[in-house]
Amino acid sequence: MRLTQWTDYSLRVLMYCAATENRPTPPTISEIAQAHGISRSHLTKIAMTLAANGWLETTRGRGGGLRLLKPADQIVLGTVVRQTETDFNLVECFDASLNTCRLDGLCLLKRTLKEAMAQYLAVLDGVTLADLVTPGQPPLGGQVISFSPRA
């Protein structure tokens, strides 16, 4: 039971942008990649997808970088996770084309797991990006990476 790495990294990018939104210059992909030890090319794909989905704007050149397109308190975690997490088929029988389960006709497992997932997402629907981060606060270790020079 795990979110994908894609969702994990997408949330990190958005949270990084939220945590640094008061900076004069926005963070770049290189800065976030370096800060998290994630490959720059992988993070570029994630940032481009987040931009295509209307979460980020990206600007090139000096002083450019990634900015949230909406205030962090208007970005609902549940909405982001529903978009980044593509596989909500909790067990095989959620996908009719793959289902081999012979108990399908007499089994209420699917309905139970759907209800459980709805409750999971309901928690995320009550939380915004702003609730997750404190802008301008230093991260773990007290090192203020949010104001470090861009890599």
Next chain:
Amino acid sequence: MRLTQWTDYSLRVLMYCAATENRPTPPTISEIAQAHGISRSHLTKIAMTLAANGWLETTRGRGGGLRLLKPADQIVLGTVVRQTETDFNLVECFDASLNTCRLDGLCLLKRTLKEAMAQYLAVLDGVTLADLVTPGQPPLGGQVISFSPRA
């Protein structure tokens, strides 16, 4: 966001046993493996683990097979899933030894995801194996595999 195949198959074994608990002879691993199109050796490992964890008793020989050790209405889905699902580390930062996230100190994501998972499991804690199946009812397609000869 998916349960493991191990959990999926474990639940199928337990539900199969619940659905057939009124039969004079219990289902065998071969019967369940054949009914679900799952490898017999894989299902043997799952059945042995379920037996070791106190959900099933296994008897050998003629008339032997798998039986639930408790009535199906006393087997709580949440308890089974907590045991079969070993990875509840929803994102990297749940595991301190693997965590590379630099936002750790200022991020409330972990707490939010833990709360969401608690709500997910709370739904499963309200459901027993008996709620999931109707004993003696035929599965998908109307074919009464629950009463077919053992393979």
